[in-house]
Amino acid sequence: MTFLSAQPDGTWRRDYDGGTVVVNPTYKDVTVRTAVAARDVSTGKVGAEFVIPALDGRILIRERPTGEVAKAKHDAGRGGPAAVQKE
Numbered sequence: 001m002t003f004l005s006a007q008p009d010g011t012w013r014r015d016y017d018g019g020t021v022v023v024n025p026t027y028k029d030v031t032v033r034t035a036v037a038a039r040d041v042s043t044g045k046v047g048a049e050f051v052i053p054a055l056d057g058r059i060l061i062r063e064r065p066t067g068e069v070a071k072a073k074h075d076a077g078r079g080g081p082a083a084v085q086k087e
Contacts, residue, residue, distance in 0.1 A: 007032075011052060022050075023057035030054075037063040 004014045010026040019038055024030050030052050038060040039046045052058050 019059065019061040021057065021059050022052050024052040024054060027054050034060055034062075039063055 004012055007013055009030045009032070010024070010028075011030050011032060012023045012025070013032070014021050020034055022032050032050055032052055034048050034050070037046055037048055038050075040050055041059040041061060046063055050058060050060060
């Protein structure tokens, strides 16, 4: 996890282990990019580029690679850590 940081485009961003939160306090829509594929909690869109509307914010959850999801499901079946996946 990193601290909240102001970005050159006017947004504020905070990265977490499982994703990123971006707030856009400006009066214009801003396009942001993530290092890996993520899911926008508000829209369900998956990608690495997102438009954050003016005066709004987004929670972007890191997408797990397919093999990681399969392993988590397998582990959950054996009493291991449960996987949460939107299908």
